Amino acid sequence: xxxxxxxxxxxxAAVLFGVSVxxxxxxxxIPGDPAVILLGGQGTAQDLQRVRQSLGLxxxxxxxxxxxxxxxxxxxxxxxxxxxxxxxTEIVPRLWASxxxxxxxxxxxxxxxxALGVFAGARSQTFFDHAATLVAVFTISMPAFWLGxxxxxxxxxxxxxxxxxxxxxLASLVLPGLSIATWTLGLVTRMTRSGxxxxxxxxxxxxARAKGSSESRVMYRHVLRNALLPVxxxxxxxxxxxxxxxxxxxxxxxxPGIARQITxxxxxxxxxxxxxxxxxxxxxxxxxxxxxDLLVGYLDPRIRYG
Amino acid sequence: MRLxxxxxxxxxxxxxxxxxxxxxxxxxxxxxxxxxxxxxxLPDKLMPPTDRHLLxxxxxxxxxxxxxxxxxxxxxxxxxxxxxIGLTSGAAMGVLAAWYRAADPIVSGLVEILxxxxxxxxALAIVTVLGPGxxxxxxxxxxxxxxxxxxxxxxxxxxxxxxxYVEAARAVGARDSRIIIKYLIPNSVSPIIVLATYQMSTxxxxxxxxxxxxxxxxxxxxxxxxxxARGREFLQLAPYYSIVAGMPIVLLVLGFNLxxxxxxxxxxxxxxxxxxxxxxxxxxxxxx
Numbered sequence: 001x002x003x004x005x006x007x008x009x010x011x012x013a014a015v016l017f018g019v020s021v022x023x024x025x026x027x028x029x030i031p032g033d034p035a036v037i038l039l040g041g042q043g044t045a046q047d048l049q050r051v052r053q054s055l056g057l058x059x060x061x062x063x064x065x066x067x068x069x070x071x072x073x074x075x076x077x078x079x080x081x082x083x084x085x086x087x088x089t090e091i092v093p094r095l096w097a098s099x100x101x102x103x104x105x106x107x108x109x110x111x112x113x114x115a116l117g118v119f120a121g122a123r124s125q126t127f128f129d130h131a132a133t134l135v136a137v138f139t140i141s142m143p144a145f146w147l148g149x150x151x152x153x154x155x156x157x158x159x160x161x162x163x164x165x166x167x168x169x170l171a172s173l174v175l176p177g178l179s180i181a182t183w184t185l186g187l188v189t190r191m192t193r194s195g196x197x198x199x200x201x202x203x204x205x206x207x208a209r210a211k212g213s214s215e216s217r218v219m220y221r222h223v224l225r226n227a228l229l230p231v232x233x234x235x236x237x238x239x240x241x242x243x244x245x246x247x248x249x250x251x252x253x254x255x256p257g258i259a260r261q262i263t264x265x266x267x268x269x270x271x272x273x274x275x276x277x278x279x280x281x282x283x284x285x286x287x288x289x290x291x292x293d294l295l296v297g298y299l300d301p302r303i304r305y306g
Numbered sequence: 307m308r309l310x311x312x313x314x315x316x317x318x319x320x321x322x323x324x325x326x327x328x329x330x331x332x333x334x335x336x337x338x339x340x341x342x343x344x345x346x347x348l349p350d351k352l353m354p355p356t357d358r359h360l361l362x363x364x365x366x367x368x369x370x371x372x373x374x375x376x377x378x379x380x381x382x383x384x385x386x387x388x389x390x391i392g393l394t395s396g397a398a399m400g401v402l403a404a405w406y407r408a409a410d411p412i413v414s415g416l417v418e419i420l421x422x423x424x425x426x427x428x429a430l431a432i433v434t435v436l437g438p439g440x441x442x443x444x445x446x447x448x449x450x451x452x453x454x455x456x457x458x459x460x461x462x463x464x465x466x467x468x469x470x471y472v473e474a475a476r477a478v479g480a481r482d483s484r485i486i487i488k489y490l491i492p493n494s495v496s497p498i499i500v501l502a503t504y505q506m507s508t509x510x511x512x513x514x515x516x517x518x519x520x521x522x523x524x525x526x527x528x529x530x531x532x533x534x535a536r537g538r539e540f541l542q543l544a545p546y547y548s549i550v551a552g553m554p555i556v557l558l559v560l561g562f563n564l565x566x567x568x569x570x571x572x573x574x575x576x577x578x579x580x581x582x583x584x585x586x587x588x589x590x591x592x593x594x
Binding site: 027029031137150286 | 415420423433512515518519521534537541542548556559560563564567
């Protein structure tokens with residue numbers, strides 16, 4: 001079994017390396033002199049020469065990559081063209097802000113989604129089931145930032161219950177969190193519902209009922225735990241969609257997160273910032289996938305020994 | 307037979323109707339509305355829905371319904387481009403990996419690395435290289451979507467390759483190209499169609515997001531995402547603007563999702579057909 005963990009970790013390391021190669025390649029694909037780009041077009045001839053040397057632009061590409069990679073690993077991700085500060089100092093607090101928003105939103109989405117999904121699955125074909133399914137498919141079709149705008153209008157502008165934006169306290173987390181939650185809610189509802197339906201047909205459920213177990217015991221012990229597994233698996237994919245929603249939602253609510261940071265950096269052509277942010281977010285994604293895989297491997301023995 | 311099953315499915319019908327309405331609306335826009343989608347008309351700016359302007363006007367006095375109809379053209383063309391790029395490059399990679407054993411580890415490794423970068427991030431990175439613009443955004447998202455197609459096509463082809471009729475064809479000496487064309491492709495098409503449909507809705511959402519933040523379609527083009535961005539600026543003055551600008555996105559994405567659901571149920575051999583729309587495979591195959 002340890003071989004499973006080990007293999008997975010080694011694979012993750014290889015993927016991380018591959019991701020850094022891809023990011024390097026993309027950033028080098030930007031038309032123009034990399035030294036000029038890195039300095040944002042404001043540098044004396046000596047600055048340019050210095051940057052060219054540090055990048056090793058006169059040397060073969062793989063040497064350039066190794067130089068860049070060794071800097072990354074040492075924690076030097078460059079300096080922002082726009083602010084002149086090391087990019088890490090800009091990125092880390094914003095990363096936390098985004099994680100706070102994403103965590104809150106995903107938490108709400110998963111909780112409500114699980115509840116809705118279980119009820120819909122248990123009361124299949126009833127009005128509640130159809131209503132829940134309709135809500136689910138509607139929420140995954142909605143741009144999160146559009147819902148955000150509407151929420152702002154109703155609950156901030158009209159009712160004044162919540163602030164219109166910015167980060168500060170629980171109240172400011174509610175509306176953006178709800179916006180982020182929608183896609184997750186829809187997906188989790190659908191998956192839980194189908195998982196519940198699937199499991200309800202299995203023999204062990206019939207056996208438990210025949211044994212005389214109460215309905216709630218049947219639901220909890222057998223149905224829920226088995227239906228939960230695909231939901232956990234899909235949580236890894238969630239990250240990407242939540243990030244996608246976050247791009248719009250953070251802009252709408254002026255939330256100081258990493259998604260908004262990347263957006264601004266692209267508009268400002270702050271290439272060191274873009275490069276670092278992409279690298280960091282991708283790495284977080286890869287590591288979270290690893291954690292989800294390990295969690296699923298722990299929960300489902302079939303995967304470990306299969 | 308499958309087509310009949312599809313037609314009988316109420317959800318499929320609804321989805322197809324929605325998509326059809328937008329498609330026809332986009333194509334026939336000049337016949338439906340006499341307004342020009344980009345010409346300014348400042349005296350009429352920010353009007354709520356009236357009988358002259360069924361959905362109101364924007365900040366430059368342009369009729370919103372007109373802009374939505376012409377925006378449908380942009381929506382279909384850009385998302386169509388995304389699918390075209392994703393499908394062709396994904397197919398090329400998938401076929402390579404499935405057919406030539408030596409290429410498989412390389413291609414699969416590349417696909418895995420690309421899928422480890424969230425699609426929106428990859429698209430944003432490519433837009434950084436290409437610059438803002440509707441078509442460039444579509445290319446970027448298309449490239450980001452390609453690993454999804456590559457992975458599906460590879461696994462489908464590998465499964466079909468193992469079937470008996472392929473073995474039989476090889477035994478009688480059929481050329482590789484003949485096997486690919488006559489056997490592999492026709493039997494692999496259905497999961498690809500389902501994925502392409504779902505990817506249309508993802509593409510539309512991602513395109514809207516990019517346009518919303520200013521990296522996609524540029525003004526004055528009547529793109530739904532950019533309209534939503536402008537509408538937000540006038541939220542207190544003209545709240546209907548934001549609602550109206552967002553509805554087409556929601557509806558068209560919903561349409562494609564419903565069609566995708568129905569297609570998936572129709573093509574799923576494990577399915578009895580009853581309760582087809584709300585089937586046992588609830589999750590959509592989204593890009594990460």
